[in-house]
Amino acid sequence: MRNVGAVEGERVNPIKGRFQSTTAHVSGLSLLFISAGMLLSAVVEYLDGTAGNALLLATLATAVGGIALWWTTRPGALDHASIFTAVGGTWVAASVVGALPYLLAGTFAVAGRPWTVVVADALFESISGYTATGSTVFGGHNRIVDQGSGILLYRQLTQWAGGMGIVVLVVTVLPSLRASGLGLIDAEAPGMGVDRLAPRVRDTAIRFWRLYLGLTVLIAVGFLVAGMGPFDAVAHALTTASTGGFSTQDLSIGYWNSVAVESVLIVALILAAANFTLHSRSWSQKRITHFGDHEFRGFLSILAICTLVVSTLLTLDGMAPGRALRIGLFNVVTLGTSGGFGNATGAGSDGDWVRWAGGPQMVLLFLLVFGGCTGSTAGGVKVMRLRVGMAHAYRTLRGFRHPRALLPVRQGDSTVPDTIVSRVAGFMVVYGILVVGGTVLVAALGTDLVTAVSGVIGSLGNMGPVLGEAGPTASFVDGFSTPARLVLAVLMLVGRLEIFPMLLMLVAPYRSLRGAGRQGRY
Amino acid sequence: MFSVLATASGLVDLLGSGDDTVLLVTLGGLVGLVSSIGYTRIRPAGRIRDADVLGGVTLCLLLLVLMVGALHLLIGTTGSVVDALTDATAGLTTTALGAVTPDLADHGGRFLRAGSQWIGGLGALMVAVAVLPFFGAEREFADRSRVHGRKPMAPNQRTAVRNILYVHGGVSLGTWAGYTLAGLGVFDALLVAMATASTGGMVDGDPFTDPVVQWVAVVGMAVTGTSLVVLWRLVVGRSRGLFRSIELRSYLGLLVVGTGLLLLWTDGSGPDGIRRAAFTVTAALTTTGFPSAPAGTWAAAAPVLLLGLVSIGPMTGSTGGGLQILRHRALLQIALREMVRQLHPSVVSKVRLGGRVVSELTLARIVVIQFLVVSVLFATATVVASLGLDLATALGVAVHAISTGGPVRALDGSLLDPTDWSAPVRLAILPAMVIGRLSIYPAMVAASSAISVVRHRTRLGRRIRAFRRRTG
Numbered sequence: 001m002r003n004v005g006a007v008e009g010e011r012v013n014p015i016k017g018r019f020q021s022t023t024a025h026v027s028g029l030s031l032l033f034i035s036a037g038m039l040l041s042a043v044v045e046y047l048d049g050t051a052g053n054a055l056l057l058a059t060l061a062t063a064v065g066g067i068a069l070w071w072t073t074r075p076g077a078l079d080h081a082s083i084f085t086a087v088g089g090t091w092v093a094a095s096v097v098g099a100l101p102y103l104l105a106g107t108f109a110v111a112g113r114p115w116t117v118v119v120a121d122a123l124f125e126s127i128s129g130y131t132a133t134g135s136t137v138f139g140g141h142n143r144i145v146d147q148g149s150g151i152l153l154y155r156q157l158t159q160w161a162g163g164m165g166i167v168v169l170v171v172t173v174l175p176s177l178r179a180s181g182l183g184l185i186d187a188e189a190p191g192m193g194v195d196r197l198a199p200r201v202r203d204t205a206i207r208f209w210r211l212y213l214g215l216t217v218l219i220a221v222g223f224l225v226a227g228m229g230p231f232d233a234v235a236h237a238l239t240t241a242s243t244g245g246f247s248t249q250d251l252s253i254g255y256w257n258s259v260a261v262e263s264v265l266i267v268a269l270i271l272a273a274a275n276f277t278l279h280s281r282s283w284s285q286k287r288i289t290h291f292g293d294h295e296f297r298g299f300l301s302i303l304a305i306c307t308l309v310v311s312t313l314l315t316l317d318g319m320a321p322g323r324a325l326r327i328g329l330f331n332v333v334t335l336g337t338s339g340g341f342g343n344a345t346g347a348g349s350d351g352d353w354v355r356w357a358g359g360p361q362m363v364l365l366f367l368l369v370f371g372g373c374t375g376s377t378a379g380g381v382k383v384m385r386l387r388v389g390m391a392h393a394y395r396t397l398r399g400f401r402h403p404r405a406l407l408p409v410r411q412g413d414s415t416v417p418d419t420i421v422s423r424v425a426g427f428m429v430v431y432g433i434l435v436v437g438g439t440v441l442v443a444a445l446g447t448d449l450v451t452a453v454s455g456v457i458g459s460l461g462n463m464g465p466v467l468g469e470a471g472p473t474a475s476f477v478d479g480f481s482t483p484a485r486l487v488l489a490v491l492m493l494v495g496r497l498e499i500f501p502m503l504l505m506l507v508a509p510y511r512s513l514r515g516a517g518r519q520g521r522y
Numbered sequence: 523m524f525s526v527l528a529t530a531s532g533l534v535d536l537l538g539s540g541d542d543t544v545l546l547v548t549l550g551g552l553v554g555l556v557s558s559i560g561y562t563r564i565r566p567a568g569r570i571r572d573a574d575v576l577g578g579v580t581l582c583l584l585l586l587v588l589m590v591g592a593l594h595l596l597i598g599t600t601g602s603v604v605d606a607l608t609d610a611t612a613g614l615t616t617t618a619l620g621a622v623t624p625d626l627a628d629h630g631g632r633f634l635r636a637g638s639q640w641i642g643g644l645g646a647l648m649v650a651v652a653v654l655p656f657f658g659a660e661r662e663f664a665d666r667s668r669v670h671g672r673k674p675m676a677p678n679q680r681t682a683v684r685n686i687l688y689v690h691g692g693v694s695l696g697t698w699a700g701y702t703l704a705g706l707g708v709f710d711a712l713l714v715a716m717a718t719a720s721t722g723g724m725v726d727g728d729p730f731t732d733p734v735v736q737w738v739a740v741v742g743m744a745v746t747g748t749s750l751v752v753l754w755r756l757v758v759g760r761s762r763g764l765f766r767s768i769e770l771r772s773y774l775g776l777l778v779v780g781t782g783l784l785l786l787w788t789d790g791s792g793p794d795g796i797r798r799a800a801f802t803v804t805a806a807l808t809t810t811g812f813p814s815a816p817a818g819t820w821a822a823a824a825p826v827l828l829l830g831l832v833s834i835g836p837m838t839g840s841t842g843g844g845l846q847i848l849r850h851r852a853l854l855q856i857a858l859r860e861m862v863r864q865l866h867p868s869v870v871s872k873v874r875l876g877g878r879v880v881s882e883l884t885l886a887r888i889v890v891i892q893f894l895v896v897s898v899l900f901a902t903a904t905v906v907a908s909l910g911l912d913l914a915t916a917l918g919v920a921v922h923a924i925s926t927g928g929p930v931r932a933l934d935g936s937l938l939d940p941t942d943w944s945a946p947v948r949l950a951i952l953p954a955m956v957i958g959r960l961s962i963y964p965a966m967v968a969a970s971s972a973i974s975v976v977r978h979r980t981r982l983g984r985r986i987r988a989f990r991r992r993t994g
Contacts (some may be wrong), residue, residue, distance in 0.1 A: 080865045097957060313908055358907030358916050365913070366900055389893050395972040396890040401573040403603070425889040426860030429853050436830065443826035444787075448933050450914045452826065467913065500864045507865060 009188040018074045022082065023089040028069025030090050030166045031097055035062035037157040038101060045150025054105035060253040062097050087167050089507025090131065091493055094166055097328035098126035101154050110142050120482050127489040129158030131379060131496035134245025134340035134464030139475025149231065152248050156238040157261030161244020163377040164212045171205040198375050211279050216241040219268040226260035238267045243378045244339025245464035250344040254351055255406045262343055266333045273337035273372025294412040295373050299383045302370065306363050307332045314357040318352060325427060327351050338379040341462020342472030361467055368457045368466065371419065379462030379495055381431060388416055388424045428497055434460060438491055459488040460495035524589050525554030527637045537709065540794065543598040573967050579653055580960060583645065585613050590638050599624050599631040604945040611952045613638030615959035616646065618723030618928030619812030621940045623950055632726055636716040639737045643720025643841035644690055647971025649961055650839050652682040652749055666708065675754040689753050694719040697742040704734040718742040721810030721841045723928055730812060736797055739812060740804050744777060744986065747836030750959035772847050773837050774930030776807055780831055789818025806831040808841040811928030811936055820935035829918060832927035842959050843926030845895060851875060852888045891962050899924050902954040909947045914947065925952035
């Protein structure tokens with residue numbers, strides 16, 4: 001393969017005068033897309049009559065940066081290390097630049113706060129947005145509803161862009177990536193590899209985005225019918241399709257206190273957390289194929305069992321059965337799909353799960369871990385990995401009884417190759433190490449056990465509000481110190497890219513530097 | 523074992539009132555007689571599978587729990603069945619979560635409690651050194667090869683059992699002597715030594731008020747948390763290159779770093795602070811669980827640190843619980859290999875531990891252990907939280923139960939008393955203690971075998987398949 005292992009940034013084509021760097025090229029294009037989102041938000045703000053210059057300035061700066069990176073570079077074929085660098089670098093660039101509107105608008109510049117905290121909060125909100133996590137630093141001290149419509153829409157758009165993936169978006173307009181495009185999508189997509197929906201990589205990416213756009217429109221219509229205003233309906237559709245969880249209200253969905261809105265959200269979140277390949281197949285075959293999929297059935301079973309357990313425990317705790325079912329179903333689905341919306345009507349109300357007894361909270365902690373299906377916009381470990389892990393454990397235990405038997409790991413009628421089982425096992429181990437290490441680190445930065453462990457699991461799974469001091473009606477400012485929030489922000493990025501791209505993104509630059517050093521250029 | 527324990531407890535009871543001597547000695551004698559007859563009359567099966575041995579080990583522990591629990595009820599240590607079962611399980615699984623406060627004058631009952639811990643520790647060593655490496659996971663880690671002419675500890679099972687008895691007995695005697703010299707009464711010193719050598723941690727009252735006694739406890743716990751193979755090599759005088767063991771260095775490093783961090787996160791300073799921190803950290807890492815009330819205010823990270831140390835556990839092949847350091851090292855190596863595989867998917871990469879290449883089967887089994895530990899932890903925490911514990915306590919209880927450590931601490935570092943928990947909560951943590959003490963596999967293999975038997979008897983699989991065929 002030509003150019004495999006090419007040194008990033010090396011000038012190989014002096015005629016064209018462009019550097020070969022896929023990382024810079026993809027990052028540049030992604031910044032252009034982000035600037036389009038900023039521009040749209042600025043227009044909405046202008047139409048709303050609350051216009052300032054912050055969003056326009058941010059748009060300009062981001063677009064100039066994007067064009068500079070995109071114009072001066074060209075993509076090349078990539079090896080695995082370079083793919084991780086490109087994807088990780090793009091996400092870091094998007095997250096950092098994405099903080100500009102908050103900084104320029106002074107969103108977090110509350111009186112008495114040092115500028116370092118303001119910058120950290122802007123970064124946190126941006127990363128939480130692009131990773132579709134939904135954790136927020138808005139709160140009692142700095143309310144969401146006090147923000148202008150432009151910033152609110154921009155905040156929702158960050159989650160929408162991050163939900164399907166910025167790099168997938170770039171691949172739709174970048175035919176020159178060819179085979180590397182699939183590697184890029186694979187490194188960014190949640191799950192255990194991406195299914196090709198079309199022979200060409202670019203067509204696959206386009207089809208994913210079409211499905212995503214269609215789902216978003218459908219959800220927006222649903223919210224409108226359920227009684228939301230047009231702005232809120234669109235804004236919430238953006239963060240529901242992406243299983244993000246940002247809201248335009250401080251009380252999230254609890255502000256509407258409506259069964260209709262909650263019902264639309266529940267169905268929409270389940271659809272968003274299902275494998276998009278299933279949606280595509282159903283669309284092309286003109287029939288619902290979801291229930292034939294083992295992972296989706298397992299996902300629904302988990303949600304049903306958890307709803308039953310949580311509702312029963314809430315009823316035993318004194319809540320009316322109907323109310324317990326409503327509260328239980330909503331919160332199980334919103335955390336089980338990594339949505340992170342809340343239906344609490346105020347701190348200490350029925351939906352404020354941090355006030356619940358230990359039992360239902362423990363079920364929510366389990367939901368924080370597993371997330372949705374592979375190939376969806378949901379975060380977490382994913383149901384498929386859980387199923388493969390359980391099948392692997394069962395096989396190992398059976399091996400003691402039948403030491404000479406060849407026992408395959410099966411999912412439905414198909415056998416899971418040992419390489420996949422090994423990858424799942426490796427992922428579980430790294431995930432476990434990150435949870436334990438992250439918890440100790442966040443606790444060392446002044447957080448109690450429950451908030452620390454749920455914060456770390458929630459951040460790695462891109463969940464949103466968690467347990468302890470950072471529940472659905474609280475701000476992450478209340479639960480975590482500024483350094484702890486930065487640690488969580490890094491974990492969000494690590495979790496969004498399913499761990500390895502972020503952990504290994506510096507390998508290619510390191511190799512380049514080492515290679516250059518050996519050639520005596522430094 | 524039960525016969526010896528009951529008879530010894532009966533004889534020790536003579537040091538006090540002697541009320542229970544006849545009962546205990548008679549029961550001990552009867553059980554001994556029945557066991558001897560059974561041993562001579564019943565022949566083992568011709569072909570023994572790994573699962574049979576592992577299931578048998580689990581059955582032995584469960585039987586011992588029931589019998590020791592019954593003894594507690596018979597001699598009146600407690601009148602509650604739940605308390606008796608909890609205390610017997612806590613003793614035999616060396617988990618310091620007992621729910622009985624025995625009368626100080628009841629010598630027989632106190633010895634029974636300490637003795638059950640000692641037997642539990644011995645059983646843990648047997649499982650770790652003489653059972654699992656031969657019949658279960660981690661065959662590579664058995665010390666049975668004659669490398670560089672040195673005498674292996676476990677060349678075969680019979681020799682392994684003998685050597686384990688020598689070392690475990692030696693450590694117990696040494697600790698007893700240490701406590702006696704430090705000023706504890708001979709009988710009290712014996713009980714505390716048994717709790718130390720077994721990493722049981724259940725003691726009557728607080729014998730660690732004296733700084734010298736506390737230092738002896740620190741050394742005693744640190745020694746019992748060391749792998750028996752390391753101790754064996756020290757005993758047979760082949761200690762050259764011992765400190766090259768990464769596991770031993772990690773263990774000592776964790777003790778030192780843990781002590782330093784706890785000192786940092788608590789109000790302690792000076793020699794007293796160091797002693798208290800060293801005691802608390804050693805009790806946590808070795809999963810002994812001797813009680814130590816916090817002095818001053820603890821930072822939020824301090825209880826998290828202790829919880830982390832309990833779940834890590836001491837060296838593999840010691841009486842301690844937890845996942846243990848060697849398995850953690852294996853998991854780290856697997857994580858590193860996975861990262862390399864992400865960059866080079868076709869690479870053939872072997873994991874080495876202690877200079878030996880670890881087979882893929884062993885690595886897979888270690889990963890499954892991690893998966894099962896987390897599953898049992900979640901299940902236990904969910905059940906006890908549903909039964910009324912708050913989330914932080916439920917997590918703490920589950921981690922301590924599966925790691926056979928104790929005592930559980932609140933978020934401010936204060937010790938929680940298991941007697942404050944309801945009877946269902948105490949019953950709910952017993953399976954986790956048993957599973958943790960048996961290093962996961964024996965209990966899980968026994969459970970899966972039992973499920974398989976039930977499935978075969980009820981023809982469940984066939985019925986499910988028939989139902990699927992009917993429903994298409």
